[in-house]
Amino acid sequence: MTLSGEFPNSGISPHTEQLLRYVFSEIPPGQNLSQSRFSDDQISSEVDELNDTGIDGPFYPWKTYFSPKNGDWILDTETIAKHWCVTLQETHPVEIVDFETMTESPGSYRVTIKSGKRGNFEFLLFFDSESLLKASPKLSESTFLVGFILPATDDDRDGVFSWFEMLESDFWDELVGLIIQHQRPPDQTVCELGSPAIERNYDGVKDSFRAFGKSADYEVKEQPQLIRNIQRADEELPLEKIDFAIEIDAQTHLTACDCENTGANTFHSHLVEDGTLMPPEKNNNASKIVKNSHDKVRKYNSYVNEIESSGTFVRLIGVLLTLGALPALNGILQLINANQQDPIQDFYVIIGIVLLTIGIGLLLYTIWPLIQLRRFSWD
Numbered sequence: 001m002t003l004s005g006e007f008p009n010s011g012i013s014p015h016t017e018q019l020l021r022y023v024f025s026e027i028p029p030g031q032n033l034s035q036s037r038f039s040d041d042q043i044s045s046e047v048d049e050l051n052d053t054g055i056d057g058p059f060y061p062w063k064t065y066f067s068p069k070n071g072d073w074i075l076d077t078e079t080i081a082k083h084w085c086v087t088l089q090e091t092h093p094v095e096i097v098d099f100e101t102m103t104e105s106p107g108s109y110r111v112t113i114k115s116g117k118r119g120n121f122e123f124l125l126f127f128d129s130e131s132l133l134k135a136s137p138k139l140s141e142s143t144f145l146v147g148f149i150l151p152a153t154d155d156d157r158d159g160v161f162s163w164f165e166m167l168e169s170d171f172w173d174e175l176v177g178l179i180i181q182h183q184r185p186p187d188q189t190v191c192e193l194g195s196p197a198i199e200r201n202y203d204g205v206k207d208s209f210r211a212f213g214k215s216a217d218y219e220v221k222e223q224p225q226l227i228r229n230i231q232r233a234d235e236e237l238p239l240e241k242i243d244f245a246i247e248i249d250a251q252t253h254l255t256a257c258d259c260e261n262t263g264a265n266t267f268h269s270h271l272v273e274d275g276t277l278m279p280p281e282k283n284n285n286a287s288k289i290v291k292n293s294h295d296k297v298r299k300y301n302s303y304v305n306e307i308e309s310s311g312t313f314v315r316l317i318g319v320l321l322t323l324g325a326l327p328a329l330n331g332i333l334q335l336i337n338a339n340q341q342d343p344i345q346d347f348y349v350i351i352g353i354v355l356l357t358i359g360i361g362l363l364l365y366t367i368w369p370l371i372q373l374r375r376f377s378w379d
Contacts, residue, residue: 007096011087012167013057015050020065021164022046023075029129029152033107037072077127080148081109084125084163088113092172094121105131118176118276125163132160139182144175158182177235185236185261186279187268188290191297193258196304198267204378205267206243209256209293211379213246216289221245221253229253232275237261245272246289254286300376 012020023043027036047062065080066073078101085096097120098112109125122143126132129151137145137159145160158178165171190209191197197205210220224230224245230253231239241259248254255270262268269290271280280286 007082008060008086010059011085011090012083013055013059015055015057016059016062016065016083017164017167018050018055019043019046019058019062020080024149027149029149033075033077033127033149034069037069037074038066039072043073075127077107077148078109081111081125084167085111087167091167091169094172105135107131115172116276118179121175139178142179142183180236184263185270185277187262187266187270188280188287189264189266189268190256190290190293191267191301193265193267195297195301197297197300200304201378202267205293205297206256208296208378209269209289210244210246212289212292213254216285218285218289219247221247224253224255227253229275230255230272233270233272233277236277237270237272246286248283248285251275252283252286254280254283254289296378303376 023038023046026038027033043062043066060083063073065076065083067076082099085099088094089096092115094113094115096111097114098110100110102108102110102124105126107127108131111123111125113121113123115121120142122141123146124135124143125146125148126135127148129147129149132145132147132149133151133155135145137143137157139159143159145157146163146166147155147160148163150162159182161171191205213220221227222244224242225239227245227247229251230237230242230245237255238257238259238261242255242257244256246254246256251274253272255272256267257270258267269280269286271278271283271286273283280290
């Protein structure tokens with residue numbers, strides 16, 4: 001959602017940030033916010049000192065962030081959280097798409113943001129240190145913790161941030177770096193490196209991938225390391241592992257590689273859009289190329305597997321031919337020479353012919369995958 005209505009027009013000014021940092025630092029860890037009261041004189045005195053420093057702001061009177069209680073003031077956490085959201089959106093290339101109170105942790109908030117092609121991130125905002133310590137960040141799911149009242153000892157877990165460090169101009173680059181470190185880059189698998197196709201003809205598998213790109217009228221780049229769009233993704237993608245890339249357009253490239261960043265032993269593809277790695281499934285043209293290549297490899301592997309599993313049939317064919325072919329031929333020759341009918345002999349001849357027919361049928365069934373494999377082309 002675009003912040004409007006219940007959200008303020010401006011975020012937290014540098015002046016107000018310093019005031020809030022002072023107020024939060026005055027609250028002992030573990031103390032309930034409703035018990036943390038501030039007098040009018042205490043806050044006004046701190047505001048006067050900040051005014052003398054020449055710090056920009058405030059955008060709103062200090063009382064905007066507090067609620068009156070028995071002649072004193074307590075922090076209004078929801079208002080602070082919403083102003084923090086606006087500031088985050090003003091400072092970084094993000095959009096707040098959802099804001100809700102956490103039912104499992106009253107006084108805490110769940111904020112969902114969208115950051116371009118990086119997708120959605122979730123920030124859990126805590127206004128007490130105990131709840132912060134009990135919660136766990138989930139970096140693989142892009143879920144991070146934000147503390148407004150920090151524990152007595154530093155919480156150095158990855159994915160846990162103080163509310164004010166997230167408002168610094170270079171924070172987003174730090175967060176993206178953390179995501180890259182803990183999340184595997186998106187990919188789409190062509191086949192396992194241990195599959196028959198790879199073991200017998202790895203170059204053929206790559207040629208097939210190229211062919212599907214060319215058939216879609218895309219250019220194959222044999223030196224992808226020189227492409228600026230791919231170079232911009234070098235933090236997530238080991239450029240030396242890329243064999244080639246299919247250029248869908250100037251800012252969209254489908255790579256072919258067997259890097260280990262995916263955590264799986266596969267020949268696979270990454271999609272680079274505007275210098276950012278994206279799931280190939282998100283692009284219909286890219287996904288179709290990978291799927292076609294995958295299907296072709298699967299067909300090749302099925303032929304190989306059928307041939308390798310045909311040993312039992314070969315032995316059965318030998319038995320049937322031995323039991324059927326030789327007696328059948330012998331019986332026919334005897335009938336021709338004797339020029340007479342023998343019901344018992346006829347019966348054995350018929351059985352032999354049936355067995356011979358079955359044996360020939362099994363033989364054809366067995367060699368058919370071999371014929372298909374010999375006719376198979378990776379082009």
